[in-house]
Amino acid sequence: MNKTKKEIIFTVVLNIVLPYLVYQLLIPYTSGITALSAAALIPLCDSLYTLIRTRRMDAFSGFIFLSIVLGIIAVAIGGDERFILLRESYITGVMGLLFLVSLLFSRPLIYYFAERFMGSESNMNDKWLSSMGVRRTMRLMTFVWGISLLFEACVKVMLVYAISIPTFLIISPIVTYGLIGLTIWWNVYYVKQIRKKSAIA
Template sequence: MNLKAKKKVIQTIVLSLVINGAIPVVVYNFLVDHYSSFVSLLIATLIPLGDNLFHVVKYRKADAFGLFMLTGFVLSLLAFVLGGNERLILLRESMVTGLLGLIFIASLFFAKPLIYHFAIRFSSNDETEKKGQFEKNWEVPYFRFVLRIMTAIWGIALLGEAIVKVILIYELSISVFLAVSQLIFYGVIGAAILFTIVYRKYAKTRLDLINNQ
C-alpha cells in the first residue's frame, strides 16, 4: 500500500469515527435537554444509518457494513415497538455484531468458511481469475487451515466486541458509552484487519514454498 492509499484509508477511518461516533454524541447531549433520553438516542442513531444509506445509494450496491447498520436500525425499531428503553437500543448493535461473529464461527463447520468467499470477492477485480486460483489453492491442506484460522479470528473478534459492549452498556452512562463504543468497534476491527494482513503475508510465503516443492 503506497503513501497516498494509506492517507486515504486514515482519512476514511477518521471521517467514519466523526460521523458514527462524535456527531451522535453531540446530537444526543443536545437533544436530551429537550426530549426523553430514549427519543434523543433514537434520533442520534439515525445519523450513522443515514451515512451508510448514502454510500449504498452512491455506489448502487449494499455492502456488508451497510446491511449491518440497516439490520441494527430494524432492531432499534423492534426495541421501540416492544417498549424497550435507551439501553436496549444500544444493545442492538452488539446483537448484530455478536450474530455476525457467530455466523463466522458457524461457517467453520461448512465446506468453505466465510473468509474464502470474502477473499474472492474483495481481493481482485478479476473475480473469475481469482476464484480459479483460490479453488486451486483450496486443494492444499495448509491453505484451508489458514482460511479457517482467519475465519475463527474474525468470529472471535466480533463476538468478543459484542460481549464487551454489552457489559459497558450497563456499566457506563449513555453519553460516555456513545463516545467509546465506536473506538471499541474500530479498535477491534482494526486489530482483526492488521492480523489478517500480517498473517496473510506470512501464509502466502509459506504457501508458495509448499506449491514449489
C-alpha cells in the same frame, strides 16, 4: 489499474459506500427504517445480479444485506436508551456467530470474501481444492473474525450496564475501532507471514 483492483473497488463502493451514502442522505428526511430499507436495496440488487449472471449467490453482498436487515429489525424493535446504544453490537454479535457457524460448512465465510475481493482471476476454487494450507488459513481467519466480533459485542454489553451513558459514548467507539483494528492488523500480518513462508518454500 488491473482488473482485480477494479473489482475490489467496485465491490466496496457498491456494497459499503453507496448504502452508507443513501442512508445518510435519507435519514434527515425520513424514518430510520425507511432509510435503512433503501440502503439495503443496493447490496440486494448486487446479489440478485450475481445470482442471475453466475447462478450462484454472492456471499459478500448477502452478508452486507443481512447486516442492514438486522439493523432494520433493531430499529423497529426500539427499546430503552441502553438497548438503542447496543443495536450495532447486537448486529456485530450475530455476524460473529455467522462466521463461527460457517466453520461447520464445507467452506467458511472468509473463503467467499476472499473470492469476491481477489477477483475472478484469483482461482480461489482451485487453491482451496489443491492446498490444505489454504483451507487451514481460511478457517483460522474465519474463527478469529468470529471470536473478535463476538468479543466486541460482549464487552460493549457489559460496559453499557456497568458505566454511565455519557462515559459509554466516549469508550464505545474506542472499544469497537480498537478491536476491529487489532483484528485487521492480525489478518494482514498473518497473510504476510503465510506468503513469506510460501516464497521460502
